[in-house]
Amino acid sequence: MEKILCLLHTESDGSLHKSAFEAVGAAKDLAAGLSSQFAIGIVGESVANAANAVAGAGAEKIYAAQGADFAQPKYATDAAACEALAKAAGATIVLAPATSRFSRVLAGVTARLGGRIETNATAIAVTNGKPAVSRWYYRQRIETTLSRPQRPWVITLSPGSLPELQLAPASASVENVAVAAPASRTQVTGIQSPPADAQTIRPDAQLLFVAGAGWTKQQADGASHIDEAEKIILQFLHQTGASLGSSKSLADMSGEGQKILPFMSHLNQIGQTGASPRHPKGLATCCHGEEPHVVGWRFISERRAVNTNPGCGWAQGKTDVLYVADAFELMRKVEEMLG
């Protein structure tokens, strides 16, 4: 019988990210599908709150690797903790959210366990009595479903792919696992991050707002209006908390040092050679909707686009709603309505 372990880590305030609840939901469903049990393992400085948050999930045990050594994400200590938790649980299948903290260590942990790993899975199901993992290849163009005989099998789940398990907090009993934490030479001395307003990539936002090169192009009056485009885009992000995406054309222009949108970089780029973010909704503005760009919208559930051209790429079945309109006018109106 498979022994399933769902590995989680706490956030800096001791809570769990929503991707943790997605992973717990996946572990619970997998255990049900295999007529098996599942356990949870949590890494963090103090896991009490996190353990209480998942106490109602029905795990047979909650293991913890906790203490000051695990407060900060560091390879040596995190890898030791994950290895110890997997061994304590005798896990044959380990599920974990593909957070940056876990993505950094779990391949190494799998090697230490003598197992195999699948990264960034988007679904896990039981087919013919065996677990089967879905995963995308070739920049999200080909989806495969695969299974493996080797154990332990470590599977990281791409955040945003699965529904979050809704749980009421309860009182958890936790089994502490001793971890031989290696002496670490790494000291985290602080975190530097841009102010919330300057941080335009927001993976947890409900809406992805994508700007295309059209914002910089000559408009009906024969002039371009880049300063106005900048104001409209920033105001919309400020009003809605949306995440900002870019087409390649616009990101390239910004990268070439042209006076375009100073807050735009290649990190914002969506598409075949860009990112494939996951948000419930997406709105494309002033971007044509060409295939290499639209590939990045694979996981956006509801898509809308604004383009002056009724024959643009979005009109070819790539969006749910296409507004044939001037984005400057339309977004100004939207912002007025948002107050």
Ligand SMILES: Cc1cc2nc3c(=O)[nH]c(=O)nc-3n(C[C@H](O)[C@H](O)[C@H](O)COP(=O)(O)OP(=O)(O)OC[C@H]3O[C@@H](n4cnc5c(N)ncnc54)[C@H](O)[C@@H]3O)c2cc1C
């Ligand atoms: C191998 C390869 C990989 C690629 N990878 C990517 C990728 O990862 N991501 C990506 O984005 N692209 C990628 N591309 C490029 C992609 O094919 C397009 O060239 C690019 O996405 C076009 O950007 P755009 O739509 O912003 O610009 P344009 O094609 O110039 O379109 C601008 C649009 O704005 C509209 N417009 C102008 N003014 C207004 C207005 N006032 N209101 C409303 N609409 C207006 C116009 O009608 C036009 O449709 C790739 C290409 C190749 C060959």
